[in-house]
Amino acid sequence: MQNGKTPHLRVNPKPHSSPIYIYIYTNTSHSPLLITIYTYIFTMAKLSLSVLTFLLLFSFSFAVKGETWQQGECQIDRINAQEPSNRIQAEGGVSEFWDFNNDEFRCAGVSIHRHRLQPRALMLPAYHNAPVLAYIVQGTGYHGVMVSGCPETFESSQQSEQFQEGRSRKFLDRHQKIGQFRRGDIVAIPAGAAHWVYNNGDQELLVVVLQDNTNNANQLDQNPRSFFLAGNPQREQEQQQFGHGRIRRGQHEFGNVFKGFDIQTLAEVFGVDEETARKLQNENDERGHLIIVERGLQVIKPPLRGEEYGRREEEYGGEEERYMGRSANGLEETICTAKIRENLDKPSRADIYNPRAGRFSTVNSLTLPILGFLRLSVARGVLYKNAIMTPHWCVNAHSIIYVTKGESRMQIVNHRGQAVFDGQVREGQVVVVPQNFAVVKQAGEQGCEWVEFNTNDNAMINTLSGRTSALRGLPVDVIANAYQISREEAERLKYNREETLIFSGRSRSGRGEVAST
Amino acid sequence: MQNGKTPHLRVNPKPHSSPIYIYIYTNTSHSPLLITIYTYIFTMAKLSLSVLTFLLLFSFSFAVKGETWQQGECQIDRINAQEPSNRIQAEGGVSEFWDFNNDEFRCAGVSIHRHRLQPRALMLPAYHNAPVLAYIVQGTGYHGVMVSGCPETFESSQQSEQFQEGRSRKFLDRHQKIGQFRRGDIVAIPAGAAHWVYNNGDQELLVVVLQDNTNNANQLDQNPRSFFLAGNPQREQEQQQFGHGRIRRGQHEFGNVFKGFDIQTLAEVFGVDEETARKLQNENDERGHLIIVERGLQVIKPPLRGEEYGRREEEYGGEEERYMGRSANGLEETICTAKIRENLDKPSRADIYNPRAGRFSTVNSLTLPILGFLRLSVARGVLYKNAIMTPHWCVNAHSIIYVTKGESRMQIVNHRGQAVFDGQVREGQVVVVPQNFAVVKQAGEQGCEWVEFNTNDNAMINTLSGRTSALRGLPVDVIANAYQISREEAERLKYNREETLIFSGRSRSGRGEVAST
Amino acid sequence: MQNGKTPHLRVNPKPHSSPIYIYIYTNTSHSPLLITIYTYIFTMAKLSLSVLTFLLLFSFSFAVKGETWQQGECQIDRINAQEPSNRIQAEGGVSEFWDFNNDEFRCAGVSIHRHRLQPRALMLPAYHNAPVLAYIVQGTGYHGVMVSGCPETFESSQQSEQFQEGRSRKFLDRHQKIGQFRRGDIVAIPAGAAHWVYNNGDQELLVVVLQDNTNNANQLDQNPRSFFLAGNPQREQEQQQFGHGRIRRGQHEFGNVFKGFDIQTLAEVFGVDEETARKLQNENDERGHLIIVERGLQVIKPPLRGEEYGRREEEYGGEEERYMGRSANGLEETICTAKIRENLDKPSRADIYNPRAGRFSTVNSLTLPILGFLRLSVARGVLYKNAIMTPHWCVNAHSIIYVTKGESRMQIVNHRGQAVFDGQVREGQVVVVPQNFAVVKQAGEQGCEWVEFNTNDNAMINTLSGRTSALRGLPVDVIANAYQISREEAERLKYNREETLIFSGRSRSGRGEVAST
Numbered sequence A, B, C: 001m002q003n004g005k006t007p008h009l010r011v012n013p014k015p016h017s018s019p020i021y022i023y024i025y026t027n028t029s030h031s032p033l034l035i036t037i038y039t040y041i042f043t044m045a046k047l048s049l050s051v052l053t054f055l056l057l058f059s060f061s062f063a064v065k066g067e068t069w070q071q072g073e074c075q076i077d078r079i080n081a082q083e084p085s086n087r088i089q090a091e092g093g094v095s096e097f098w099d100f101n102n103d104e105f106r107c108a109g110v111s112i113h114r115h116r117l118q119p120r121a122l123m124l125p126a127y128h129n130a131p132v133l134a135y136i137v138q139g140t141g142y143h144g145v146m147v148s149g150c151p152e153t154f155e156s157s158q159q160s161e162q163f164q165e166g167r168s169r170k171f172l173d174r175h176q177k178i179g180q181f182r183r184g185d186i187v188a189i190p191a192g193a194a195h196w197v198y199n200n201g202d203q204e205l206l207v208v209v210l211q212d213n214t215n216n217a218n219q220l221d222q223n224p225r226s227f228f229l230a231g232n233p234q235r236e237q238e239q240q241q242f243g244h245g246r247i248r249r250g251q252h253e254f255g256n257v258f259k260g261f262d263i264q265t266l267a268e269v270f271g272v273d274e275e276t277a278r279k280l281q282n283e284n285d286e287r288g289h290l291i292i293v294e295r296g297l298q299v300i301k302p303p304l305r306g307e308e309y310g311r312r313e314e315e316y317g318g319e320e321e322r323y324m325g326r327s328a329n330g331l332e333e334t335i336c337t338a339k340i341r342e343n344l345d346k347p348s349r350a351d352i353y354n355p356r357a358g359r360f361s362t363v364n365s366l367t368l369p370i371l372g373f374l375r376l377s378v379a380r381g382v383l384y385k386n387a388i389m390t391p392h393w394c395v396n397a398h399s400i401i402y403v404t405k406g407e408s409r410m411q412i413v414n415h416r417g418q419a420v421f422d423g424q425v426r427e428g429q430v431v432v433v434p435q436n437f438a439v440v441k442q443a444g445e446q447g448c449e450w451v452e453f454n455t456n457d458n459a460m461i462n463t464l465s466g467r468t469s470a471l472r473g474l475p476v477d478v479i480a481n482a483y484q485i486s487r488e489e490a491e492r493l494k495y496n497r498e499e500t501l502i503f504s505g506r507s508r509s510g511r512g513e514v515a516s517t
Helices: A032-059 A103-108 A152-156 A158-163 A233-240 A263-270 A274-279 A370-374 A476-482 A487-495 B032-059 B103-108 B152-156 B158-163 B233-240 B263-270 B274-279 B370-374 B476-483 B487-495 C032-059 C103-108 C152-156 C158-163 C233-240 C263-270 C274-279 C370-374 C476-483 C487-495
Strands: A086-090 A093-097 A110-117 A121-128 A132-138 A140-146 A178-182 A185-189 A194-199 A205-212 A225-228 A253-256 A290-292 A341-343 A352-354 A358-363 A377-383 A388-394 A399-413 A419-426 A430-433 A438-454 A461-463 B086-090 B093-097 B110-117 B121-128 B132-138 B140-146 B178-182 B185-189 B194-199 B205-212 B225-228 B253-256 B290-292 B341-343 B352-354 B358-363 B377-383 B388-394 B399-413 B419-426 B430-433 B438-454 B461-463 C086-090 C093-097 C110-117 C121-128 C132-138 C140-146 C178-182 C185-189 C194-198 C205-212 C225-228 C253-256 C290-292 C341-343 C352-354 C358-363 C377-383 C388-394 C399-413 C419-426 C430-433 C438-454 C461-463
Touching: A093 A290, A103 A110, A103 A430, A110 A121, A110 A194, A110 A399, A121 B476, A132 A399, A132 A438, A178 A185, A178 A341, A185 A370, A194 A205, A233 A253, A263 A274, A263 B388, A263 B438, A274 B487, A377 A388, A388 C263, A438 C263, A476 A487, A476 C121, A487 C274, B093 B290, B103 B110, B103 B430, B110 B121, B110 B194, B110 B399, B121 C476, B132 B399, B132 B438, B178 B185, B178 B341, B185 B370, B194 B205, B205 B399, B233 B253, B263 B274, B263 C388, B263 C438, B274 C487, B377 B388, B476 B487, C093 C290, C103 C110, C103 C430, C110 C121, C110 C194, C110 C399, C132 C399, C132 C438, C178 C185, C178 C341, C185 C370, C233 C253, C263 C274, C377 C388, C476 C487
Parallel strands: A225 A253, B225 B253, C225 C253
Antiparallel strands: A086 A093, A093 A110, A110 A205, A121 A194, A121 A225, A121 A290, A132 A185, A132 A205, A140 A178, A140 A194, A185 A341, A352 A358, A358 A377, A377 A438, A388 A438, A388 A461, A399 A419, A399 A430, A399 A438, B086 B093, B093 B110, B110 B205, B121 B194, B121 B225, B121 B290, B132 B185, B132 B205, B140 B178, B140 B194, B185 B341, B352 B358, B358 B377, B377 B438, B388 B438, B388 B461, B399 B419, B399 B430, B399 B438, C086 C093, C093 C110, C110 C205, C121 C194, C121 C225, C121 C290, C132 C185, C132 C205, C140 C178, C140 C194, C185 C341, C352 C358, C358 C377, C377 C438, C388 C438, C388 C461, C399 C419, C399 C430, C399 C438
């Protein structure tokens, strides 16, 4: 490179997210190993800053403000662990909705719901008015996403013909790329991108979905909306409401957009007769938005790695082997060329790991670039029995936490120093931690696992205790004076805990050296 | 290039907007030509994605949320074709305003108005609190824009002296760059940039203006405001209100900012006597905001191409020849160096063209980079007799449609599958299509021409039928199961229509092979 | 560079902000010097535009709208010069708060307050829900900022050990980077970044703080919040409210976040006994948020330049010499590697200078890149006796003006041409000038000095009179016709004032050739 001023942007394919660093447990805090880690942290910090500086140069001239707030949107005195308040039963399963009008959800500007698809159930194609992040709690399946700018011809490229088993006409089987997902995956869907989902496994497919309604990509209001391209979902919804006639305000609304068009127009734009056009409206369809495909869905998909050359891939062990009997090939995650899927549940992928306490994995715009477009990120936490996630605050995002297993005590504190939440959060419950509110998690006897959605594509946390905490950053004399304690006490406050984020609990007994979740 | 990691950004000067591809009509869907096009689409998709990925890397660390919504802003059950509700008569013409408090305009966060300038009419210099896009429906004229950071000395550079015919003092005639526009041009004005407009043609100059009040560049509230640097526009406005004394809420407000300053202060800051300073306030001026320049406006402007070397430019034919008797030279569009003008009406510029049905042209931040700063884009559509623009939804923007000629039936459907609009839209009417709402247009016997302003600098649409539609992207088996139809019916739904966006209508008779609008 | 398309980004370390150019006073407007300046301006304009264009290319695909406004947020008929409405007394000083519910502050979306720290006073560590800009009106001090991603180990790098005088244990004295500030500095603190401040000087430390609550970095509502990591600030606040029991709406709220956590939990996460844990909550601490460190704060800090090699730095003169007896070394301003501090008060740093009238200095994202992240900028103005800052409007930001010395008459005009403010603004008062509103300042007999915070990281102004004004950009014929004056009068309006931004006043007597403030 002759010209030193040419901007370089070297981002590792999987850098560790900036505020959090690899944790290696060591009892001697003066070991050379630790010093190496400090150096590493220092290098990371420099790298991330130089990237930041570069960014700043690129952003300087945008007029960026302009929005004003309604007073009181986040005047939260009390947070609750929430369960779904509404459910819609369909042929192929059930969808459960949290009430997005709760104070916490209004403050965070998000809505959350959960789909349970039976085996061979298909969620009809739909798009939403805001970006969506889905976490696969259980099961496996396919998804198809039609992103604007990706013509349907994408799938027909290259080798697709050779997999059209049992069909004679070439164009018949052309469709867009299909992705496959399994337990622990997050799937990111941009606003306005139509998509469908199919459960191809033997067990119920359980998916938790966050929709970020105040995202900049949504220019409508804060209410979640789904636009279905098929089916008669609204009829089902009305059933659930016991004939109240009109959709209640504050409920996630959806319907089949073809219903609103005139039959003659549909016949003409599809070049079909009116009888077929009428079918697009699914007028008398009672199956709802989740339907059963009796003989199983027939779609074209490439062979998975291993399958192609007649051998099995050995990279994954255990459960991964049951994942359709095959493993990921790095292709099924693309739409056009964007990767929209990432597995967060593999223990080997942990960003922070403490063999006695648990692990913490994040995915953000550096690990999954489409999240930069969605302005969202996700983290997955696993705490072993009695372990603690240190008190911390999220600098630049709200966190929406869904517990996938076990339970945890959580304490959430606001700017007045009041505990707005202090209680147990169980599997299947949701807790919203507003931006900057301080929070601590303490796992119960069964440990706790959760997924947390953050409303920033690079959510950053600051911890209050531990090796990278705010208190560690303070001079001992500031601590001693602030809390009116001796310098010795101040030193203990600063240095007694050497872990970073995940602390072992009272009993100091983890579940073993190797995480097995 | 030795270093493969150096970011490249190769953007064609006029790439076709991403979701839409050149349409070449062909009856045989298996032709090599089509395959070439598919390959082309595929390449385009890859290119746009690599640009996207690059973008994502640059955006990852911004805290971007924070705004909350008032519930119900876009709770739209009914959309109407709107006409102006208020008009302000002035010496040189009339301005007509749509009521920006209508639900649709509040939802889209925009206001719209239309100026009619008589020949030799000058719109006095003014700036607005939000970015503005103007479409020249009819006529020709000059505009001058004073963008911050562009000193007035810009115009005096290089050759300007040699064109000061008939004037002796050098500095006297220095002024900022002047641009020339004609029918079919869009002109983009950033928020806060003062500008003036002059009709130098023989016919009425008809300009439709969109002001994007919820744009991030506007930090005031959602009400449109104009700050005039001269004239007495408010007086006129009061006349129109039949003496109601006080400006009605919800009306586009404007006045001469010099009126608010003290005369002594003005005299001092301009270094003139108080009598001249008083003239800045135009206290007794009854001409309004559009004035007539009796002898025609005398300004310095460079020779146009062709004129300079004593020959006419042949690039343009027909109407273009009448464009001041000269043609564009690529210079008159700059402010400092930014291009703010683009012609959308030339048939040869079409992005999508179907000789039997019509054409569609877009201008976005890739074709006119200042739109990236304004976060707006524009499209121009022409449908021949009975032609159809396929049902589609705009993924990331509201569309504000102004019909410039003919009429069209439009159907707009919301997320509940309800038709919120189904009616005729005529020349001079405005319809707002909210983000994600599905819409279909069917031209009448006279065809239909329109301009649509989109509230995103790279508005993307997804179609519901045709060759690049969402349905084409679905596996046949998904379609068959979703609509409970046979595979053969599903194939017909997918493949019967080969066009992309603009479909020929029932009679299948376009206006001829060559578009003549 | 073989490949001409590789993007270059050459930004001078300290380019002059784009809308404003170096002013060199000269009486002959035809001098070669002036022509050189014009050329320079022209080059600058081109440079900034090419940077802009580059930016635009990088921003094209973001969905950026989505926020709607409450009508009437900026319906301002009357602006007032504001003084603090609330004060909180603490052991180490007092904090005074302006009422952020005033119309002007609601419109601008900011809150403002002022701290007065006595010598040896420490402001306890805290973080805010929005970015903060502080201007040091008087005094000197240290600050420590804990930015997320900067581990506490940063300070321990390199030479820190050698400065641990009088301490034996290595880790004991490790803390994060400390910066030093003095009169005229602005300090930028990102949202959510914890920080503390200490007055190490002999006089009162007077700091004016702007908090930008509608900044995109704040996802909570528009109310300012401070989260303290120590102390018992709320108790103090209650005292001030005369036992009203509950915090009044609209008041800047804060408390110690440790108070909300359970003692056992704190003991465990800090690995200390419950007695020490209880101290974190400062339950019975009556000192408030500003405490006195009796023996002076003991912290580790590097030697300043000059000090290190046993000599004094000569770069600064006068007041700078009193700055802790040493001078800046370019290191104390970093957090990790980001510079967060910049001095605005040095006369030699002026961006615009008129020896007869005053000077104007700006700091924006080009001079201090972190401002691009905060989306804020600052300017410092000094007007000599009777001098005038020409009428102008800020294109893309609100301006929040705090007068630090003297007084000035200000006139502020809205879009209807009404003077919403016409009065004197004195030392210690705050005036908000909304975006696009026209404003003129005229210093009194004592001159006037102020600092203005702008809600855009690259605030741009357009002037109404003077050498780079909008009127200079207009053709003489437009001026003559607009104001119904002769061409000779129009020429006088355009050319009579040759200054740029800072005009000498009636008496035309400045305070001397060399600014001495």
